[in-house]
Amino acid sequence: MMNQTATPASLPPPxxxxxxxxxxxKRVKLGLFLSSLAACLGVSVIGGLMLGxxxxxxxxxxxxxxxxxxxxxxxxxxxxxQLAALNFVLFLVTVPAAWLALGLSIGRMPHRRIAARxxxxxxxxxxxxxxxxxxxxxxxxxxxxxxxFGALVSGAGVGALAGVGCGFLFxxxxxxxxxxxxxDISVF
Numbered sequence: 001m002m003n004q005t006a007t008p009a010s011l012p013p014p015x016x017x018x019x020x021x022x023x024x025x026k027r028v029k030l031g032l033f034l035s036s037l038a039a040c041l042g043v044s045v046i047g048g049l050m051l052g053x054x055x056x057x058x059x060x061x062x063x064x065x066x067x068x069x070x071x072x073x074x075x076x077x078x079x080x081x082q083l084a085a086l087n088f089v090l091f092l093v094t095v096p097a098a099w100l101a102l103g104l105s106i107g108r109m110p111h112r113r114i115a116a117r118x119x120x121x122x123x124x125x126x127x128x129x130x131x132x133x134x135x136x137x138x139x140x141x142x143x144x145x146x147x148x149f150g151a152l153v154s155g156a157g158v159g160a161l162a163g164v165g166c167g168f169l170f171x172x173x174x175x176x177x178x179x180x181x182x183x184d185i186s187v188f
Contacts, residue, residue: 025110025174027173028174031170032102032103034173035102035124035166035169036096036099038165039163039166040094040095042161043128043158043162046158047081048085051082051085054081073149076146076151077150080136083139083151084132084136084155098127098166105123105126106120106124107170115181120171121164123167124166125164128159128164129156133152
């Protein structure tokens with residue numbers, strides 16, 4: 001009777017991994033650096049646009065969005081959007097944090113032979129939501145729990161949107177699908 005169990009070496013690779021064995025991947029560090037810069041700028045732009053849109057909506061419905069020390073979900077959303085809009089002020093902290101988070105997630109994917117675009121975008125969005133949402137949550141906790149929850153929701157939304165853009169940018173710079181499929185046939 002034969003043993004029918006599969007060893008880890010005989011298992012097929014995941015469907016999103018490329019089967020080629022091309023070892024050297026180029027432009028990963030460049031992609032990480034430009035993506036982290038784009039993350040900082042993207043969070044600021046998206047946060048500012050969403051903050052302006054939120055104030056327009058509050059004005060249309062006759063609500064006051066700038067009442068001080070109001071511990072509500074709405075004030076938390078506005079606080080999170082304000083913090084996101086001012087993200088560029090702390091670029092000396094946010095750019096390295098984004099570089100580290102992206103480097104430990106999507107920066108390792110080309111070396112694991114993952115050529116599909118979807119995992120890059122998904123993980124960049126997840127880490128964007130974690131970083132921006134976590135930061136706005138901490139600052140929202142200074143006020144109250146409802147404010148913190150509103151700041152978490154708005155910050156995570158802004159971070160996820162910026163992360164999607166960073167994932168697309170990284171994938172466009174590195175182009176892992178082309179690099180993993182390229183076969184070097186040069187003799188010299």
